[in-house]
Amino acid sequence: xxxxxxxxxxxxxxxxxKSSCCMSHSIKTxxxxxxxxxxxxxxxxxxxxxxxxxxxxxxxxxxxxxxxFIGGEFVGGANEVMSLHLKRSLIPMLKxxxxxxx
Numbered sequence: 008x009x010x011x012x013x014x015x016x017x018x019x020x021x022x023x024x025k026s027s028c029c030m031s032h033s034i035k036t037x038x039x040x041x042x043x044x045x046x047x048x049x050x051x052x053x054x055x056x057x058x059x060x061x062x063x064x065x066x067x068x069x070x071x072x073x074x075x076f077i078g079g080e081f082v083g084g085a086n087e088v089m090s091l092h093l094k095r096s097l098i099p100m101l102k103x104x105x106x107x108x109x
Contacts, residue, residue: 020038020101021046023050025050025072078104
């Protein structure tokens with residue numbers, strides 16, 4: 008678990024994803040369109056991906072991907088990120104952690 012928490016804290020925005028997941032793709036596209044350059048970990052392409060996925064489930068990520076961390080804190084999956092965006096809370100959060108400068 009400590010390794011996953013460390014990975015989630017290495018950059019302002021971290022996404023645990025699977026390359027075949029359409030919701031992961033949507034969240035990566037949304038953040039990229041804002042100009043955010045997140046660290047993306049594609050679990051299906053990583054040697055320890057299944058182990059990381061189990062840790063994410065224990066942390067409360069359900070489904071396990073996408074799992075979005077902003078400022079080292081678990082924000083949630085696609086529903087939570089889209090909710091923040093619709094409430095106009097996502098961009099201020101991204102600015103606060105230095106992921107956006109505009």
